[in-house]
Amino acid sequence: MAATFTQPHAHGRLFSTSPLPKPTKNLRSPFTVRMSLQETGPSIAVVGVTGAVGQEFLSVLSDRDFPYRSIKMLASKRSAGKQMTFEDRNYTVEELTADSFDGVDIALFSAGGSISKQFGPAAVEKGAIVVDNSSAFRMVDGVPLVIPEVNPHAMQGIKVGMGKGALIANPNCSTIICLMAATPLHQRAKVLRMVVSTYQAASGAGAAAMEELELQTREVLEGKPPTCNIFSQQYAFNLFSHNAPVLPNGYNEEEMKLVKETRKIWSDLDVKITATCIRVPVMRAHAESVNLQFEKPLDEDTAREILKNAPGVVVIDDRASNHFPTPLEVSNKDDVAVGRIRQDLSQEGNHGLDIFVCGDQIRKGAALNAVQIAELLL
Amino acid sequence: MAATFTQPHAHGRLFSTSPLPKPTKNLRSPFTVRMSLQETGPSIAVVGVTGAVGQEFLSVLSDRDFPYRSIKMLASKRSAGKQMTFEDRNYTVEELTADSFDGVDIALFSAGGSISKQFGPAAVEKGAIVVDNSSAFRMVDGVPLVIPEVNPHAMQGIKVGMGKGALIANPNCSTIICLMAATPLHQRAKVLRMVVSTYQAASGAGAAAMEELELQTREVLEGKPPTCNIFSQQYAFNLFSHNAPVLPNGYNEEEMKLVKETRKIWSDLDVKITATCIRVPVMRAHAESVNLQFEKPLDEDTAREILKNAPGVVVIDDRASNHFPTPLEVSNKDDVAVGRIRQDLSQEGNHGLDIFVCGDQIRKGAALNAVQIAELLL
Known part of the structure; x- marks a missing residue:
C-alpha cells in the first residue's frame, strides 16, 4: 500500500514549461554517462x-x-x-x-x-x-x-x-492514463462498462495554456480581471467542461476519443464507455475517476495485486493516512499512479470496482x- | 438552452469569506425595504x-x-x-x-x-x-x-x-447539489443507479481552508513551499481525494454521506449509488459529474425540459458555444446549475443520462x- 515516488511534494516544479524555445538543459543526472549518441542509432x-x-x-x-x-x-x-x-x-x-x-x-x-x-x-x-x-x-x-x-x-x-x-x-492522454490502470484489470476480468470522469490539467491545451493559468491566477489574486486568450473563460480557481468541440450526441471530442480509442486499443468494439471530461486548474497531470463493471468477479485485493504488478503503474492506496494519487505527486514522473481501489457498492457480486488514476499528461500522456x-x- | 445568471464572470469575489469575525454588512440593495424585523417573527x-x-x-x-x-x-x-x-x-x-x-x-x-x-x-x-x-x-x-x-x-x-x-x-453539501438536479429526473423515471464523481471546493472545509488555498497559491507562485495547516498536502494547483476519513469499505465518509443521505431523502433504500469525492482548488462551489441509470426510458430533451422547470435549478447547456455550468458562475448564487445533459452512450434504450451539476457549497449546499x-x- 506504500507509495514509491520519491518526490511527493514537488515544489516549484509546476511552471517548468515555456512556450518559447529556450536552451534545453541536459536533464539527466551528472553521474550517469550518456551512451546514446552513436554511429549505429537511428x-x-x-x-x-x-x-x-x-x-x-x-x-x-x-x-x-x-x-x-x-x-x-x-x-x-x-x-x-x-x-x-x-x-x-x-x-x-x-x-x-x-x-x-x-x-x-x-x-x-x-x-x-x-x-x-x-x-x-x-x-x-x-x-x-x-x-x-x-x-x-x-x-x-x-x-x-x-x-x-x-x-x-x-x-x-x-x-x-x-x-x-x-x-x-x-x-490521447486521457485514454493512455485510464488504460494503463484499467487494462490489467480488463485482462483478468473483462471490462463490460466504464464510467469515467476526468480532472484534466492545463498542459493538455499546450504550454500557452499553462502560462495562461499561471497568469490568470496572479491576476485574480491581485483583484484584476483574468486574461482569457487560450480559454474563453476564467480558469484560475475554476473548472469547466473540456474545451473540445461538442458533437451532436452531446459528448465533446475529448470524451469520444476515450470511447473510440479504448475500443480500438482493446480490440473490443462492444465495451461500453461513457466519459465526462473536465478541465481543472492543475498544471501538468491528469486525474480520472473510473468506475468499472466486469464480466467476471474481481475483488479489490486481487485488483490491487494485479495493479502492483502492472508495468508502468504504481499503487498509492493508503487508507489509514488518506494518501492516494495526486496530480502533483505524478508530475514529471513516468508511472501512472492508481489508488482509491475499492469494491463498488452499487454493483453486486464483486463485479464492480472504483479506482482513481493520476498520470503526467505531458510525459506518459x-x-x-x-x-x-x-x-x-x- | 440559455443561461440566466447575470454575473457569469464574478471577478474578485472569490475571497469574500474570512475566518475572522468582521462586521457583517447589510448585503441587500439600498433600494429594498427590510420588512423582517417585526414583533411577530420568531x-x-x-x-x-x-x-x-x-x-x-x-x-x-x-x-x-x-x-x-x-x-x-x-x-x-x-x-x-x-x-x-x-x-x-x-x-x-x-x-x-x-x-x-x-x-x-x-x-x-x-x-x-x-x-x-x-x-x-x-x-x-x-x-x-x-x-x-x-x-x-x-x-x-x-x-x-x-x-x-x-x-x-x-x-x-x-x-x-x-x-x-x-x-x-x-x-451534506454534495448531496444537496446532486439531488437538486437528480430528483426531478428520479421523479419521472426512477433512478436505479447513480455514479457520482465530485469536484469539491475549499469552502467545504471551512473559511480557514479557503484562506489556506489562497495563501498556498501565493506561496507556490513565489516559489515558496506551501503552508499546510488545514490539509496535509499541497492544494494549490493540485487536487486530492477528499480529506474525510476512509472507512473499512474503502469509501470515505463524504462519499458514504452521498449514498446514505440520498436513500433517506428519497425514501428509497434500494437505490444504488457509488461516489468518488475529490477536492479541487476552487473556492466556494462544488461540481459533480453524475451518471444516471433509470428504470423507465428518459430522453435527453425531456430531461432538459424537466430540469428547466425544476425549482432552484437553472439549465446551462449551450453546446454550440461550449457554455456549461462552472463553479465560478454559480458562486454566490442560489440556484444549482445543470448542463452537459446527454443520453449515456454506454446504456441502451434511453435508460441512461450523464449530467454535470454545479452549486454554491456555502449557499445552497x-x-x-x-x-x-x-x-x-x-
Whole structure:
C-alpha cells in the first residue's frame, strides 16, 4: 500500500514549461554517462520541438538514453533559426517542410492534427516511421494505436530498417492514463462498462495554456480581471467542461476519443464507455475517476495485486493516512499512479470496482508513450 | 438552452469569506425595504456565526427578508465579545452555552458535529427547533433530513409555535447539489443507479481552508513551499481525494454521506449509488459529474425540459458555444446549475443520462438550504 515516488511534494516544479524555445538543459543526472549518441542509432526528427510535448520528447529521449545517430529539431517558420542545446550539442531549429524527412528513420510528431495531416504522409513516403501524438490518424484503419504496456502487438513487424515508412498513432492522454490502470484489470476480468470522469490539467491545451493559468491566477489574486486568450473563460480557481468541440450526441471530442480509442486499443468494439471530461486548474497531470463493471468477479485485493504488478503503474492506496494519487505527486514522473481501489457498492457480486488514476499528461500522456513506441521500433 | 445568471464572470469575489469575525454588512440593495424585523417573527439563534456558513446564514436571512423578532449571535468562547453589525443593528457575539437557547424559536447550527451533539438536544429541550448543518443527526431515525425543493413533506407538522422543540438536519453539501438536479429526473423515471464523481471546493472545509488555498497559491507562485495547516498536502494547483476519513469499505465518509443521505431523502433504500469525492482548488462551489441509470426510458430533451422547470435549478447547456455550468458562475448564487445533459452512450434504450451539476457549497449546499427549511417552519 506504500507509495514509491520519491518526490511527493514537488515544489516549484509546476511552471517548468515555456512556450518559447529556450536552451534545453541536459536533464539527466551528472553521474550517469550518456551512451546514446552513436554511429549505429537511428536518425530522429522531432516535429513541434518548441512546444510542451516537443520539449518533453527531448527530456525523455535523454532520460532513457535513447540511442540516436542524429536528431533534427523541427518547428514552424516562426521558431526556425532559434538556437538550442541538447545533450551538450548545439542545434538550430529548422522550419518543417516536406523535405525535412530525407534520411530520417523515426519522426516524433507533436504539432497538432493539421501539421500531422500535412507532413505525416510525406515523412512516411520518405521512409520515416512517424510516431504521431495528434488525433489525425488514430482512428484510421491500419494505423496502429499503441500503448506499449497494453498493445505492443498492434505494431508488430514495424521496425527501423524494414525499408519503408509507417504511421503509428499515440493515443490521447486521457485514454493512455485510464488504460494503463484499467487494462490489467480488463485482462483478468473483462471490462463490460466504464464510467469515467476526468480532472484534466492545463498542459493538455499546450504550454500557452499553462502560462495562461499561471497568469490568470496572479491576476485574480491581485483583484484584476483574468486574461482569457487560450480559454474563453476564467480558469484560475475554476473548472469547466473540456474545451473540445461538442458533437451532436452531446459528448465533446475529448470524451469520444476515450470511447473510440479504448475500443480500438482493446480490440473490443462492444465495451461500453461513457466519459465526462473536465478541465481543472492543475498544471501538468491528469486525474480520472473510473468506475468499472466486469464480466467476471474481481475483488479489490486481487485488483490491487494485479495493479502492483502492472508495468508502468504504481499503487498509492493508503487508507489509514488518506494518501492516494495526486496530480502533483505524478508530475514529471513516468508511472501512472492508481489508488482509491475499492469494491463498488452499487454493483453486486464483486463485479464492480472504483479506482482513481493520476498520470503526467505531458510525459506518459504524450512524450514518454511516444518514445516507448520508438524504442519498440529498434 | 440559455443561461440566466447575470454575473457569469464574478471577478474578485472569490475571497469574500474570512475566518475572522468582521462586521457583517447589510448585503441587500439600498433600494429594498427590510420588512423582517417585526414583533411577530420568531426569535433566532445563529450558532457558529463567525464561520463561513454562519456568515452566509446572515446574508441569506437578509437577502430573503426572513422575518425575525430577535437574533442571537453565538460562537465559541474564543469569538465571544466581538462586535458585529447586521441589518443596521449592533450585536455582541455571545459564547454558546446550554442556556443560550432560552426563548429561542429557531436555532441555525453550523459549528461542527461535536457542537451540534453537545448543544442541539439542549436547544430542543428549551423548545427551539434546531436546523443543523452538521452530520450529527442526519441519519438518526425520526430526524427529518430535508431539501425543501425535494422532500418538504419529511418535516410535515414541525412548526414554530407548536409548543415543543425539534431537530431537522440539513443534508451534506454534495448531496444537496446532486439531488437538486437528480430528483426531478428520479421523479419521472426512477433512478436505479447513480455514479457520482465530485469536484469539491475549499469552502467545504471551512473559511480557514479557503484562506489556506489562497495563501498556498501565493506561496507556490513565489516559489515558496506551501503552508499546510488545514490539509496535509499541497492544494494549490493540485487536487486530492477528499480529506474525510476512509472507512473499512474503502469509501470515505463524504462519499458514504452521498449514498446514505440520498436513500433517506428519497425514501428509497434500494437505490444504488457509488461516489468518488475529490477536492479541487476552487473556492466556494462544488461540481459533480453524475451518471444516471433509470428504470423507465428518459430522453435527453425531456430531461432538459424537466430540469428547466425544476425549482432552484437553472439549465446551462449551450453546446454550440461550449457554455456549461462552472463553479465560478454559480458562486454566490442560489440556484444549482445543470448542463452537459446527454443520453449515456454506454446504456441502451434511453435508460441512461450523464449530467454535470454545479452549486454554491456555502449557499445552497449549506446556509440557503437551512434558511429555506426555517421558512417552512413559519
